[in-house]
Amino acid sequence: MSVAAANRLTRAWAATLPGAAGTVLSGAGVYPLLSLLAGAAAGPAAAELSAVAPTPLVLPPDVKAAVGLWARADVRLRPRFRDLVAGVLTDDPAPIDAWSNEHTGGLIPSIPVKIDEETRLVLAGALAIETEWAEPFEDGEAHFDTGPWTGSWLWLYRSAPTLDGLAVLATAAGPITAATVRGRDNVDVVLLLGEENRGPAELLPAAIAAVTVPEPASADALRPLVDGAFTPEGPGVSVERSELPGCTLSLPRFTVRAEHDLLAAAEVFGLGAATGATDAAGHFPGLAEEPLAVSGAAQSATASFTALGFKAAASTYAAAGAGIPDLHHDMVYVSFDRPFGFLAVDRPTGLVLFAGWVGEPDPYIEDY
Structure with a gap:
């Protein structure tokens, strides 16, 4: 309860x-x-x-x-x-x-x-x-000439051979691409990218409703993110033909207060x-x-x-x-290249520990 x-x-x-x-x-x-x-x-x-x-x-x-x-x-x-x-x-x-x-x-x-x-x-x-992440990212840089994040930013990249932890959620706030980044302990961070016109007051409550269940009896509180139906048509998702299957996730490094x-x-x-x-x-x-x-x-x-x-x-x-379809000939790219939300969730219980919104990434500075 x-x-x-x-x-x-x-x-x-x-x-x-x-x-x-x-x-x-x-x-x-x-x-x-x-x-x-x-x-x-x-x-x-x-x-x-x-x-x-x-x-x-x-x-x-x-x-x-x-x-x-x-x-x-x-x-x-x-x-x-x-x-x-x-x-x-x-x-x-x-x-x-x-x-x-x-x-x-x-x-x-x-x-x-x-x-x-x-x-x-x-x-x-x-x-x-x-x-700490079970699988760390690589540090890098991203530069955008147009869009909400015009400029150079500290950017993170990670590739995996499977789509585990990736789903597109159907919610009251429209489709939300959810990428779960697994921690070495029991904390996961769920990255959330919605449609461009969706702000935090719409996206975050809808995502919390989609990825949590009341008092889960098992240790799979975020199972919908792993076993839910996935199509490559979500926000920030693109698919290219490749000799090897897999998923590449990229997002900015960020600090919010x-x-x-x-x-x-x-x-x-x-x-x-x-x-x-x-x-x-x-x-x-x-x-x-x-x-x-x-x-x-x-x-x-x-x-x-x-x-x-x-x-x-x-x-x-x-x-x-006072449940993921067979994409073994595709490479899926997921890019969080505009404002997005996140949840930090306790994996065994489904308790949302933190919820937030990334309005702007950490800037890239030469010789950082």
């Missing part, structure tokens, strides 16, 4: 993304905080939060994750939250930033937490993954009622003895795709104050 709920959260969040700029988000990074708040909430706030995060999420062992809590010295926390205390909250965010830096391996050196005299406590979560204000889409996270006016007991009587309401919530995230592997991290906070 929790994997399905976390994936629903990621789908709903991705559907709110504006424009087509590069970005990355982690619903799996927000979910544990929402689940904790749901367990401590009362009234309408509890109902909204429980609808989004009904049960705790057990994160996979390959994921590095932590939760920390900072409260003012005079805040009397309920016993169940005292084990989460990482320090005393002051007006200085440096201790929280240091915690984020430590638990994300330096990928998120600071959290956009806003602390003022009204802030009574801060609940933070960190999530990070890193994997983003900061998200969760309260800008409070209803997605079940935080609408939790930010409103409260009675004497507050919205979270199970968290502390004093009345509390959510005063801020945000996430910082980053993801990098290179020739050797993939790494991503997110730090989140909530503050409280």
